Amino acid sequence: MKPSIPKGTRDFIPSEVYKRKYIFSTIEEVYKKYGYQPIETPAMELLQTLTGKYGEEGDKLLFKVLNNGDYLAKANKEALNNLDSNALISSISKRGLRYDLTVPFARFVVMRQNDLTFPFKRYQIQPVWRADRPQKGRYQEFWQCDADVVGSDSLMYEAELIQILSEVFSSLNIKVRIKINNRKILYGIAEAFGIESRFMDMTIAIDKLDKIGKDGVVAEMTKREISEEAAIEIIDLIQAADLTRLVEVFEASDTGIKGIEETREIMTFLRGHEALDLLDIDMTLARGLNYYTGTILEVVADNEAYPDLVMGSLSGGGRYDNLTEVFGMKGNSGVGVSFGADRIYDVMDSLNLYPEEVAQELDILLVAFDKESHQYAFRVLGQLRSEGIRADLYPDPVKMKKQMKYAHARNVPYVGIIGSDEMNSGTVALKDMESGAQNKISVEEVINTIKK
Amino acid sequence: MKPSIPKGTRDFIPSEVYKRKYIFSTIEEVYKKYGYQPIETPAMELLQTLTGKYGEEGDKLLFKVLNNGDYLAKANKEALNNLDSNALISSISKRGLRYDLTVPFARFVVMRQNDLTFPFKRYQIQPVWRADRPQKGRYQEFWQCDADVVGSDSLMYEAELIQILSEVFSSLNIKVRIKINNRKILYGIAEAFGIESRFMDMTIAIDKLDKIGKDGVVAEMTKREISEEAAIEIIDLIQAADLTRLVEVFEASDTGIKGIEETREIMTFLRGHEALDLLDIDMTLARGLNYYTGTILEVVADNEAYPDLVMGSLSGGGRYDNLTEVFGMKGNSGVGVSFGADRIYDVMDSLNLYPEEVAQELDILLVAFDKESHQYAFRVLGQLRSEGIRADLYPDPVKMKKQMKYAHARNVPYVGIIGSDEMNSGTVALKDMESGAQNKISVEEVINTIKK
Secondary structure, three states: OOOOOOOOOOOEOHHHHHHHHHHHHHHHHHHHHOOOEEOEOOOEEEHHHHOOOOHHHHHHHOOEEOOOOOHHHHOOHHHHHOOOHHHHHHHHOOEEEOOOOHHHHHHHHHHOHHHOOOOEEEEEEEEEEOOOOOEOOEOOEEEEEEEEEEOOOOOHHHHHHHHHHHHHHHHOOOOEEEEEEEHHHHHHHHHHOOOHHHHHHHHHHHOOHHHHHHHHHHHHHHHOOOOHHHHHHHHHHHHHOOHHHHHHHHHHOHHHHHHHHHHHHHHHHHOOOOHHHHEEEOOOOOOOOOOOOOEEEEEEEOOOOOOOOOOOOOEEEEEEOOHHHHHOOOOOOEEEEEEEHHHHHHHHHHHOOOOHHHHOOOOEEEEEOOHHHHHHHHHHHHHHHHOOOOEEEOOOOOOHHHHHHHHHHOOOOEEEEEOHHHHHHOEEEEEEOOOOOEEEEEHHHHHHHHHO | OOOOOOOOOOOEOHHHHHHHHHHHHHHHHHHHHOOOEEOEOOOEEEHHHHOOOOHHHHHHHOOEEOOOOOHHHHOOHHHHHOOOHHHHHHHHOOEEEOOOOHHHHHHHHHHOHHHOOOOEEEEEEEEEEOOOOOEOOEOOEEEEEEEEEEOOOOOHHHHHHHHHHHHHHHHOOOOEEEEEEEHHHHHHHHHHOOOHHHHHHHHHHHOOHHHHHHHHHHHHHHHOOOOHHHHHHHHHHHHHOOHHHHHHHHHHOHHHHHHHHHHHHHHHHHOOOHHHHHEEEOOOOOOOOOOOOOEEEEEEEOOOOOOOOOOOOOEEEEEEOOHHHHHOOOOOOEEEEEEEHHHHHHHHHHHOOOOHHHHOOOOEEEEEOOHHHHHHHHHHHHHHHHOOOOEEEOOOOOOHHHHHHHHHHOOOOEEEEEOHHHHHHOEEEEEEOOOOOEEEEEHHHHHHHHHO
16 A cells, blocks of 8 residues: 555654744744643534634635544435435534634633633644635645734724734744734725625625736626726725825724824834834725724735745734624634745745754764764763753764764754764764864863863 | 534633643643654545554544535445445545544655655644544543654653653652553564464453453453463463563564563663653563554553552553555654543542642733723723733723622732822823732833732
C-alpha cells in the first residue's frame, strides 16, 4: 500500500514547523502583552452549533463526522430510500469539525459565562476545517489566530486591536497597510438613498469592487433592485471618502453620523502611536460576512513596498453587536481580529523574511571514534544538556565521514569530536562549522563558547 | 437553542490552558534539548491508513468523516439495503480522525523519506480522537506528546529516552518510577517453555497481572492453550526477576539472552545519571500493544511518595523494529516514548504542583477616573506594552469599585490608578495588590518596579 494523505491537507516537516511556530508565537506574544487570555475548544462541535451560521455555502463545506456504532439503525428511512444525502445527514451525523473560531467562541462564552470576567479578552490559535476545493494557498485544514473582546462596546478595543495588527506585522517584518471602515457608515449611505432593505446586497456588491470594478458593482446592484443612479452615486461617494461631504449626506442618518464619530474616536485613541501611520480610511471596504455591525478592518501587504506581490488580505476583523445572540445571550458586544497563518507564511516565504535562528534547531553535535569514547561522549552529552544546550550525539562510532555528513544535514554550528585522546584528557575537539577552525578545549569551555 | 458540546470533549478556560501549556512546553523544551525536531500531521488521515492498525476494537473507535457532497451517490447499494453500517462505511467515508501519533508518523516517514536525515528524531504534540465511552479521566479528544527516533538500532536512544522521561517528570516536580523490560526477554521465556506460538496471548495475559492477580493470569493463559504448570512457572520467573536464573533458563534462547544484554547495555549508558536511580527492571511489564519488539518502558507515580494517589501509567514507550513495514518501508527500527498530557494534568492538579507564575497572566491593570485621564492612560498603556510588560486598561472610566473588582478577578499583582493629578504630573498611583501599599511614581519607575 502506497501511503498518502487526504487532498487539501498537509504534513509539515521540521523546517516548516519552525517557521510556523515562529509566526504563531510572534502573534501569541503580542496577544499576551495586550492582556488577551487563551482558550481552547474541541475540534468537533455539535452540528446544531455549526449549521446555519455560515450561510448555505458554508453548510456544504462543513466536515461531518459519522455517528459511531450502528449508525444506520437510527437513520432517516425516507432519506435513505430516496438516496437523499442532504436529508440523511442529521440522522447519521451529529458532530462536525469546526469551520472557524468565532462560532465556537460565541458558544463557549454563552456556556461558560459564569466562569468568565467581562470584558473577556480571549485569543485562540487552533486549526479549522473546510471542505473547499483544494487549490494553491487554500487548504482543507488551516490555522486561525483570533483575538476578541466580548462584553464591552468601548472603542478603546478597536484602537488596541489596530495596534495589535500593527505590532504583529512589524514584529514579522512585513510592511502593511491597515484599512478601516465602519458598517454604520455604509448603513448611513443606504439610509440616505432609501435602500436600507437592500443593505446586505449593497455591501456584498461593494465588497467586490476590487475584483469586478465600478461597472461590475453597478451591474450587481441594479440586479438587486438598486437604481443605477443611486448605485453610481454611492460608489462615487465611497471612493471619494470625503468625511465633510458624508456628514452632509448623513443629515437623514443618525447611524451614519455615529459611524463617522466612532472612526474619529478610534483615531483619537491612536494619536501618537505608529499604528496611525498605517491606517487608511477606505469606504469601499465592506467585508461580506454579515455579522459585523461597526468598525471593520482589513490588513494588506503594502503595495508600494512590494509592487510584485499578489496576495489577498493578511488579516481582518471588526465589531459585531450580536454574536452570542444566536445562542441565547443578548447585548454582548464583541470586537476582534483574525490572522490567517497560511497566507502570512506564504508572504514571509516569498519575501524571505524569516530570521536565521529559526532554522537552527541544534547547538552542537558530538561524534565519537570508537565504542569507548562513544560511551564517554554520551556522558559529555548529558553535561551539555544539563546546561540547557540543545545537543546530540551520533548514535554509533561509525566512519567519521558518515557522522560529519549527518552534522551537515542537521545544519549544526558546532561539532564536538571525541576520541581516546579527548576522553583521557577530559576535552573535546570543538569544530566551528562555519570557519572550519578546530580547538581541543575542556567541556567547560565548550559550554561557554556555545552559550555566548 | 441551549448550546452544548459533544460528550467526551472539553472546552478549556484560560486558567486550564495555562496549566496545559506549562506541561506541553516543559515536555517540548526537554525534547528540543535532546535534539528532537517537531513535525505535524493533519487531523484527518485516509481511513485506509488507519484501519487495521489498532486491532478490531480500535477500528470501531475511529471517528469517520462523511464524504462531502452527494455521498450516497457512490454508496454501496447492498450495504444500504441491508442497513449494514459497517459494510457501508468505506463507500461513504474515506477520511478518519487520527487515533494516535505513531501510525501517522510511520506514514509520514515513508512518504517523506527523501526529505529526512536518518536517524530522524521527531517529536509531535497534537490531539488524537477515539470514540471511547467517555468517563472520568477519559476523553474522546486528548493530546499526546510523542518523541521517536527512526533509522537506528543504537541502544543509546533507549538510554536517552529514559533520561528524557526522568527529566520531564523532575521538571514537573512529579516523583516517578520508570519500569523497564524487554520483549525479547518475554519471548525468550516463551521459547524456553516451547510456547512461541502463544507469545501474544502470554504477553496480553501478563499485562493484566496488576489488575487480575496471579490466579487470573494463570486462568487466562490456560484458556489460551498454555499449560497451568508452565503458566505458574512463568509468572514465578518474571516476578522473581532474577537475571542469573534467567540466563540459565535462556540456554535454549538466543533472543532471551539478547534481551538481557540489551537491558545491561542501556544501564551502562546510564551509569552516573540520575535517571538510573528511578529505573526498576520489571519483567511483569508486557505492554499489550503488539508492535514493540525490544525494550519496553512505563512510568508510574512513585507509590512511596504518593501512597494515596491512584493513577495508571503517566508515560510509556519502547522499541519497534518494523513500524514502517506496513507502509512498504522495511528495516527501519524505531524507539520512542509518549506522554499522556491529560493524566499528567490530573496528577499535577491533585498534588497542586503548578508553580504560582502559571496563573499570572497580566503584570498590571490601569484604571482611570474620567474620560480625559482614560485617554492618557491608554497612552501610558502603550508605553508599558512597548517595554514588553503584559498590561491592560479597564475599557471605560466607570466607578472605581467596578474597575477594582475587575482587577481582582484578573488576579493582577499591580493596579495603576490614573486621574487628572497623575495625568498632569506624568505619574501613576501604583498599588501593590498584595501589600495594599500605594505610591505615586513616574511611568519609568512603574516599568522598573514591574520588571524587577
